[in-house]
Amino acid sequence: MRHAFALTLCLALLAAPAWAVKPDEILADPALEARARDLSRVLRCPVCQSENIDDSNADLARDLRLLVRERLVAGDSDDEVIAFVVARYGEYVLFDPPASGSTLLLWLAGPAMLLGGGAMALLWLRKRAQIQPAALSAEEEARLQEILRK
Incomplete structure (x- = not known):
């Protein structure tokens, strides 16, 4: 009994985004509704920003869903609706x-920053490899040997 309840709860949580589309929004034509x-x-969704208007x-997402369906019923193609x-x-x-246009900068910014960061890391590693530790003086070497013997 407990397993059946857990399974039902999991299925209900998975179906939660489907509740956003109200029954009065659904088109009678299954092909148009699928489109x-x-x-x-x-x-x-301009309000939620991380969700699509279907979820x-x-x-405003409801208004956009209705607008999309209205345009499809009017005979617009998918590209025309978008x-x-x-x-x-x-x-x-x-x-x-x-x-294209203003979004081209956004598309190129990520790879450019990745390449720039990689170049900076490479330069830092090369510079670090070139640094040689200073040699110990005779007094420091003797003191080190004394400490190591203890």
């Missing part, structure tokens, strides 16, 4: 923005 779900997964419970949403909300709503 709407696919599009909703690539659009970021978000924010009011272009429409981007025109209204900017490229920020895309989880995977194209590498």
